[in-house]
Amino acid sequence: MTDYPSISVVIPSYNQGQFIGETIQSVIDQQYPNLEILVLDGGSTDNTVEVIEQYIDRLTYWHSKKDKGQADAINQGMRLSSGEIVCWLNSDDMYLPGTLLEIGQRFRGLTDQNYVIYGDTQFLYEERRPRGARKVQYAAPYDPLMLAYYDYIAQPSAFWTRKLWEETGELDLRYHYVLDWEWFLRAGKIAQFEYVPKLYSIYRIHTSHKSSSGGIRRKQEVLDVVKTYASEYWIDLYQEVDRCYPTFKPWLKRLRKLGIPHQEWLLSQFVPALRSKLQHVQDLSKVLAMYA
Template structure:
């Protein structure tokens, strides 16, 4: 019977991905999952995308092609329309693997599971790349600063999404990280060694094209997280440091923090957050900023700073470069 399996909602946002979207659609429809809700939200494509969608419209639960405010807005439109028990989004250049949804449904038979993630194969025009297994640790800190999984490899209950809120549409690159940060602070994330999806690498991929903007959004997400934590001495300092050196602007929203981080965990998250900032400053020849941040970290968090070889290396290299540039 159709309803013997939980309803799974898949949302595919799309814009001018006519060369890829058919493979994406087929990867979903060929799951032959008996209780599928498939929603395609197109942003008014001018290529052959709509023709391809129409080709399969009798098997697609709902689709629309109209101008929107970007990918996050398109996905949220799908979220609002979805009625499934389990939900995720699959971009129009990625694919599900064979029988992925049946395996997902089987896992969610455990009522204590709200969010799962698995493996993801990267591929390009040359074919599949070797699978790099994910870290097996289930550390809350890893979920906050790293998120070692690919977005299409995760599935979650729609009730969780309703409780933490939809995507923040102010983000265009780090919207998944921002959402998953909220979810990580709300419920456990469970890893399963199953390959659920394939992630396409191609020259027009959004994240690959504007990597600097994506990094800035990732930094914003993490500093918003710090701004929302209980007002401990360490968090107060981190917020002060972020404002002083303009590492972030203002918190866009507040997270519900129901996990008590200890000082060691907070320091670990913070150092992992600050590392790419040092790297970006060095790459952009902003040596003075690295020196200023490093000097302040030495004053307030010397053990954390000196224990991190990555930060120390960029701090010392920035000093040398600044001296040579004078």
Template sequence: MLPKISVITPSFNQGSFIEQTISSVLKQDYPNLEYIVIDGGSTDETVSVIKRYSSRIAYWVSESDRGQTHAINKGLSRATGDIIAYINSDDYYLPGALEKVARYWVEHPDCDLVHGQCEIVDHVGALVRLQQGDIRSLEQCLDLWGVWWGGRNFVQPEVFWTRRMTEKIGPFREDLHWVMDYDYWARIFAVGGRAGFIDDRLAAFRLHPLQKSTQPERTANELLSVVRPYLFSKSTPIGRKEQIRLRAEWMYHAEFLPRVRESIACNEPPARRRAKLAGYALSHPSVLLAGPFRTRLTASVKPLFSNTVLGGKL
């Protein structure tokens, strides 16, 4: 009596990769699978590939949509599984992944999100590195600096979640283009979702030049926009001390550093730049709690102090 698993694949013009994706899902030979493919009206060989497997796909469509997130939500609205996941049309599952997830949930029915290890591969499938996430709480999920960007992040294709969570938090945010998956995991933790880890390889995430994740600056900016409401709300269910620390990190990276870059780009004199940045720090004293800010401040003040001593003025 293994639980029903719904897998959604959003696709658009990934004809060179999608057959491996589809095959990796179907070759799981999982007995209680609902596979849904939502194509955005591809003009390459994608549709012909989907048609070859159509008899084993619960539902598929190829029509214009509003992008990847809209495609995922279209599939989500049709998913009836106890466990849900989506895998993009350039990634793939490793053998036995679905059964490992199902058996873990049978043994841990209180888990709402489960993940494993993920292989990061190049465009031909050669292993680049192995990623193992380590996030168990909303506090850790919101810590972009020490956790998410510190190598403890989830990689999307190795994450599965329960239908009860989707019923509680709703669909993915279609206004997000880069980090709708991160936002979803944060929302699961925000409503008390529990995470579980499978110490095994479940999926492969492919690196290639055309994928969206090759644009780190846009991804980082969208991540900062997602975490902001959590860090500045009194109702966020995390410790007050941790919230203040993370808020300081956000202020440093989302507001202070852009001011530094803008000043440099405008060729402002160093003295004027320091005065403006000091003004920001005085009006936003919380930024002083950010470790990088203190490091930067120490590095800028130390030479001045040394020069004063050497010049015999102190």
């Protein structure tokens, strides 16, 4: 198994002590023969450090000190790593068994190219639904036009060559919520993307989950990326949804609570200004998903 390409897994962390042990263990359990694990903790104030210390002999590198946020932690980890294949796994997510062995096999002969391989992810809900409730987030075959307005790549199930990371550049520190999406869009200018319809990771949803609690700042970041990369149609639609949201929010909450189908079509009927912007009713669901 010495011909497997080396893989570096960077784990950014901050106050996820209740989950990070499972995250690290899921990487160790891959039993990948040529593996680096780097944990970059931003100075957690919970029990994160105590958990990390239980795995010191299995880590290539770790620290716990203040940083400039998740993007900065990941960038630091990438600079310290040496793997031919690189990725990051957030400290509340996990890899499914056998993921890295398959990824290593798929990257044989591709490490000198600008290449991305990505798959699907299993959602794990800790709260709001019955604990342990799950659903699958299916990605989609690579479509650069769609990626400009809708992030369908499941980040914990994505892996790429070091060559691509170095040629694309590091994560943009301006972004706290859409850092992965914006990086994939930049990488798409020079990379080949391969979608594998297979589950590679578990994406945990909980009350302190960052992506679902971003509020206004997350919306601002999403809109900034859309304005930079998407067409005028999508820019107008995102802006109109943002403007009309206070109007249709009560309707949306009722429809979702009642489980009524065709919610996007009904919403468009309630808000004529929004309906006039839509080319396809399904477009509204993508905007709502991105705005979380």
